Amino acid sequence: MATRTYHHGNLRAELLAGAEQTLAEGGDLSLRELARRIGVSHAAPRRHFADKQALLDALAEDGFERLGRDLRAAMDAAGEQCVPRLLAFGRAYVAFATRHAALLELMFAGKHRPGAADSLRTAADRAFEAPLALFAEAQAAGEVVPGDTERIAIVAWATLQGLASMVNSGMLEGGAALDDVVADAVHQLVLGLRPR
Amino acid sequence: MATRTYHHGNLRAELLAGAEQTLAEGGDLSLRELARRIGVSHAAPRRHFADKQALLDALAEDGFERLGRDLRAAMDAAGEQCVPRLLAFGRAYVAFATRHAALLELMFAGKHRPGAADSLRTAADRAFEAPLALFAEAQAAGEVVPGDTERIAIVAWATLQGLASMVNSGMLEGGAALDDVVADAVHQLVLGLRPR
DNA sequence: ACCTGAACACCGTTCAAGT
DNA sequence: ACCTGAACACCGTTCAAGT
DSSP: OOOOOSSOSSHHHHHHHHHHHHHHTTOOOOHHHHHHHHTSOTTGGGGTOSSHHHHHHHHHHHHHHHHHHHHHHHHHHTOSOHHHHHHHHHHHHHHHHHHTHHHHHHHHHHHHSTTOOHHHHHHHHHHTHHHHHHHHHHHHTTSSOOSOHHHHHHHHHHHHHHHHHHHHTTSSOOSHHHHHHHHHHHHHHHHHHSOO | OOOOOSSOSSHHHHHHHHHHHHHHTTOOOOHHHHHHHHTSOTTGGGGTOSSHHHHHHHHHHHHHHHHHHHHHHHHHHTOSOHHHHHHHHHHHHHHHHHHTHHHHHHHHHHHHSTTOOHHHHHHHHHHTHHHHHHHHHHHHTTSSOOSOHHHHHHHHHHHHHHHHHHHHTTSSOOSHHHHHHHHHHHHHHHHHHSOO
């Protein structure tokens, strides 16, 4: 029984929520249809987002923040040892990537776009701070070869990213089988990275 | 000095070439604009492609055929030994993926779409026949652990796919540095896969 | 401050009609 | 067989105007 003036009130939040839902359902996002569904004129979103891209960027930024929280939570729940923490990171990343496929694509597309906002870039960096630190830790613990941490992390991350994109494009099934493949990949990488 | 009737003649081929060029330039593909550029009415493409998706699928199919040729050529040029051939495959795949980023995305999107044509699916399978055979060969030669070849190839392919997507999203630079990272990744994978 | 309604320049797709 | 031109139902974006 909230009272309603002719203005909507929390339109910004509803636009974001609606857009993400459409995205998750695999549909193309039309601002006009979004406005229609929320019950507002097609020009109303303009007050909150300069254009469609601005709305997508806001969605992407929020996505990076959630991804960061997911990764940190998974790593923390895995205990203190490097290898289990790496495994948890891998699983959490692939889980996010498959559960929010369209959003993840949006996140990276937005991050890289020439005119991308700084807030988006820093949100992306923050999401990967803890995993990068974990790789450095694994090097310090002698579980992974020494050297440029970022370069080593890149190959591992690429593998996860690739597995996720293969699931999302149907080459690989999700679920329990995927979990095994991720575990395979992480162990394979850790083994390959172990100092010899 | 080719004579021209009011009909264009080889419109189908010109549509495909024009579409790929637009795609390569990173522009959004509009059928109307494409028709305009070729100098034909906006409804003319309809004679050759049922809808926009059909044109994209044709492009994707051609892409898989070219990718297959690239992969086979690179592997053949690398000699007889498994590891150099795996390395050549990796480099050729990443090269294609970075040189034809938008096309590759189209290829996989098309391949997975529920209503995808069989010709598209088989073209995709054919492109990866030789690399899959190479993995089986590497297993036979004792360079890679025995077991489900496809499952092992998946991790390797995921890594390449991931590296390519990171280059395409700007996280990783192309060029000589990329070649090193690919070599790193392949060796790391081969090492991780080597029977112990 | 926040939203509306009309307008503009685009889309993809359809279909009768032309040659 | 191959293409045209008008039409339809959509877009995203802009802007004067309303409350």
